[in-house]
Structure formats: structure tokens, C-alpha cells
Amino acid sequence: MEFDLELSIDVLSRTPAAVRALLEGLDESWVRGTEGPGTFSPFDVVGHLIDGEETDWMPRARIILAGEADPVFEPYDRFRHTSRNAGRTLESLLGEFEHLRSDNLDEVRSWKLGSRELDLPGVHPVFGRVSLRQLLAAWVVHDLGHVAQISRVMAKQYTDAVGPWIRFLPVLTDHPVPRS
């Protein structure tokens, strides 16, 4: 599938509601469970998505659109949320994510991007030259990957509870070495 700006914004606009449907009011045993030491719980994932809104996708898109000679992105801190959100409730994070995402998509729409802008380059600190189009596609995939992660991490809390059914439930044996 080719990148499409409107279809990408559509998916990005859905993520806060999808995450809320999965998590709002859910028991802490699901919300705080992980896949093992150093891996994200669903609570952590919401914090990570907020970090993405504030420090990753939009700042990098703005660097690209500024059109400077050397559009190098700032490195991104994948663990900013762990200190930032100590003491926060899941409910407050869900609301914050919703507002940040909504404001960010309003800003993206205001840019009225055409193919000239979508082709503009940025420089990623690890893998070098990328386009604004690739950045926006990665934002969509990043969302979907983390929705999948929330579901997978929740599922794994019942790994023992399913007994022999584990053979038919591949989500329980995905990521045996946890990635996030």
C-alpha cells in the first residue's frame, strides 16, 4: 500500500479511542503487567505514546519542514515516561494522549502537505536520510505496533491460566525475547 496522507491521519486519529476502549477503568493487574523486566506495561505504553507526541514525531516533522541545510533530528528518549509519569493515573494519561494527538493532527492538517513537502528530507540519528512521507508512515505503524503490544502484554498475563490452549494462542509465545 502506498502512503496516503488522509488515510494516515484517519488511523492516527483513532488510536486514543482504541487505547481507551482497551484500558479505561481496567483492573491494575492488567494495566501494570509486563512481559518481563525492562519491558512496557500497558500503562507504560500510553506514556510512551505521549512522549512520541511531545518529543518525537511532530518536532521531527517541524525540523523537516523548516528546510534547514542540515535537518538532523534530536535523539529520542524511549524511557522519558518512566520518570515523567510516576504518580499519574492511567485515566489522566489517556486524556492527555487524546488532547495531544488531536492538537497535533490539527497542526498536520494546517500544513496542507502536498507531494513536494512529503518528499522533503530529514536526517535520522541512526539511519540517516528519510523523507517526511516516511516519518508520517512510521508514526502510523508505531501507533499500531503499540496497540498490538498492549493487547499482547495483557494476553500474556493469562499465559498460565489457559493451560494446554497455549499451543493454539500464538500471541502468548510472540516476542519470547521481549521487544517493544
Place this chain on the structure above:
Amino acid sequence: MEFDLELSIDVLSRTPAAVRALLEGLDESWVRGTEGPGTFSPFDVVGHLIDGEETDWMPRARIILAGEADPVFEPYDRFRHTSRNAGRTLESLLGEFEHLRSDNLDEVRSWKLGSRELDLPGVHPVFGRVSLRQLLAAWVVHDLGHVAQISRVMAKQYTDAVGPWIRFLPVLTDHPVPRS
């Protein structure tokens, strides 16, 4: 995490809204994309979840609760939905899933299950003796696995679009040999 009936019903009750948040009104290019020949699109996953409501979890739970001498489950047809739902719209399937799930959870609540009932046995056609508790846990995990699958399959439609970002987006390289 130990099996908990109320917490399980809570997760099961959320799935229709989570799937709707991800898919309702979404472009066909996302809804009908797959991971390759013989694998499920998000549309197929909704049909498969409906099949589960009608022919898998509840019929098997009823067999267990009937307490017959030989509580063997019927085999389950994972591809029933492909012929059943030809010509159906996604919107109608989302509504059908919601109603079936709601009715089924009403029935589960009406059983007033305690630990005696949850320990009752059934016989799975492939792996033999299981308990009602394990069946209900597997139902929860099955839901979560398929929510993860919907997200993963959607993400993969942008595998080429993200360019070099693929290295940091493990959802794109999960299930290189597609399962479920």
C-alpha cells in the same frame, strides 16, 4: 496472574468497542489487507470472532456445564467466516459481533459460576482434558491475540512506506511466517 471471572468478563466486554474504534469507517485498503495468501484481513478477523461466539466458546462451555460423562467438544472451523460473510459489510459484522458478545456474556453471568463449576472438565479434540476456567481464559487471550493481529496486519500495509524505519518497528517483522 490467576484466572479471575469478573476481570475476564471485563476484558471480553471491551473487545467489540476496541475493534470498532480501530476499524469502523476505515478505508478498504486497510480493512482488506492481509499478511499474505491464506492469512486474515481485519475484515476476516471480525468474521472469525463472530464464528467464535456462535460455534466455539459458548457451545463448548455449555458442553462442560452439561456435565455428561464424555464432554468432547466439536471441532472448530477456523474458515467458516469466509463463505458465511461473502457480500457482508464490515459495519454489519461489527454490529453482529457486538450483539452476540453482549448476549453471550449475559448468559455467562447468568450461570453464576463458582470454583466448583470453573473446575469442571471438557475434552478438547486436539489436546484432551481442559477445565472451564482454562476455556474462559483462552477466550480472553484469543480476543486479545486477534486485536493484536488487526493492528499488526494494518501496520504491515505500510511496510514499504516507512523506508529505513522498519528497523525500529518490530511489528512489521513479526510473524514472518504468518500464523492465525
